[in-house]
Amino acid sequence: MARVASNPLSLPRFRPYFQVSDTALLFKSPSLSPYRTRKFQSIACQTNPLPTQTQPSDEGKVLAEPDSVDDSTSEATTSSVGGGFSESPNKNINRRIAIGSTLAAVGLFTSSRLDFGVSLKDLSAAAVPYEEALSNGKPIVVEFYADWCEVCRELAPDIYKVEQQYRDRVNFVMLNVDNTKWEQELDEFGVEGIPHFAFLDKDGNEEGNVVGRLPRKYLQENVDALARGEASVPHARVVGQYSSAESRKVHQVVDPRSHV
Incomplete structure (x- = not known):
């Protein structure tokens, strides 16, 4: 027993066993606590296995x-x-x-x-010659007019609109009272004031007349009656404001075939 206890060489054999106490001291040493804290901190914050590789790409x-x-x-x-x-x-x-x-x-x-630009010249240029109108078997609207007639010029747009609506079924004739060629027609239709509109059936018989400035519906209703072949027109004898035919400026016919 004394030999074992006094043997100094036996003590170092057990020193590695006592290193456990050194490990315990590591947890008690305040100087190592930052390492411990840093270690757990990195574990707690480490959500990506390779933060150093992905973080730059994220940034x-x-x-x-x-x-x-x-x-x-x-x-x-x-x-x-x-x-x-x-x-x-x-x-x-x-x-x-x-x-x-x-x-x-x-x-x-x-x-x-349509409303302001239609002139008497335009209407007369598009009008059917009187002789042709008497022979083609259609009813006729004859307008006696003059270039100097104020009422005639005012009514020109209304005449144009009605003409565009019925021109396929009714003849529209323009006779200038200043043309001596129409002296007989002036007497025949008793023209004293202008514009004077005479409404003739397809056989050339007068059914009525309208003189002077009147609403467009008077003209339109009469023309419509002619187009439908009625025996009479609704406005057979109507007189409005007109220009006297006695003021006409008579001139000789230049072209015998002229209807103006």
């Missing part, structure tokens, strides 16, 4: 996205400053505006032509 994405946003914002700002729309829509819009303006101008011109 790159974060940096790239603001750039793209800035680019898109700058493009939007540039486009808004430049006019708000791309070039092609602007051309289409301008083209549509131009077409709409053109159509509106044409419509306005047509409307003004």
Whole structure:
């Protein structure tokens, strides 16, 4: 027993066993607590197995996205400053505006032509010659007029509208009272004032007459009765404001075939 206890060489054999107490001291040593804390901190925050490889790419994405946003914002700002729309829509819009303006101008011109631009000369140029009207088997509207007649000029647009509506079924004849060729017709129809409208059936028989400025419906209703072949017209003897036929400026016929 004394030999074992006094043997100094036996003590070092058990020193590795006592290193456990050194390990215990590690947990008690305050100087090592930061290492311990850093170790657990890295474990607790480590959500990605390879943070050093993916984090730069994530940061790159974060940096790239603001750039793209800035680019898109700058493009939007540039486009808004430049006019708000791309070039092609602007051309289409301008083209549509131009077409709409053109159509509106044409419509306005047509409307003004119908309401204000029709002249007695236009009506006489489109009129059917009197001799032809008496022989083609259609009812006839004969207007006695003069170029100097104010009421005749005022009624020209109304005459034109009615004529356009019934020209396929009714003859429209214009006789200028200044033309001596129509002296016999002036006496026959008893023309004293102008415009004088005589309404004849298809056989040339007078059914009624209207003299002077009257509403267009009078003329239209009479013409409609002629077109439907009725035996009489609703307005057979009506007189409005007119110009006296005695003021006519008689001139000789230049062309015997002229109906004006």
